[in-house]
Amino acid sequence: MKITIKAFARFREIFGPEKTEEIAEGSTLAALLDSITAGNQTARTALFEDNGLLRGYVILMKNKKRVNREEIAEIILTDGDEIALYPPVAGG
Numbered sequence: 108m109k110i111t112i113k114a115f116a117r118f119r120e121i122f123g124p125e126k127t128e129e130i131a132e133g134s135t136l137a138a139l140l141d142s143i144t145a146g147n148q149t150a151r152t153a154l155f156e157d158n159g160l161l162r163g164y165v166i167l168m169k170n171k172k173r174v175n176r177e178e179i180a181e182i183i184l185t186d187g188d189e190i191a192l193y194p195p196v197a198g199g
Contacts (some may be wrong), residue, residue, distance in 0.1 A: 108129070111126075112139075112192065118153065134183070142177065164194065166196075169192040
């Protein structure tokens with residue numbers, strides 16, 4: 108199945124603005140994140156701590172709804188889903 112990944116701000120430089128990833132039926136959001144960072148240490152470091160946990164500042168959205176980072180291992184993706192990756196945002 109195909110999942111669209113959109114990256115914003117600093118993550119756009121690492122992942123590109125948009126790409127489609129082919130993953131197995133029944134894959135979780137955690138599996139997708141592992142897949143898109145596999146073999147790319149810069150991408151892996153941008154999303155994950157050394158212990159493998161998703162960094163606290165990473166904002167994930169699935170089909171335009173915010174995802175709770177503690178649930179990424181349970182969220183099952185379906186064909187056509189869109190995942191957005193947002194880095195930390197600062198401003199005033």
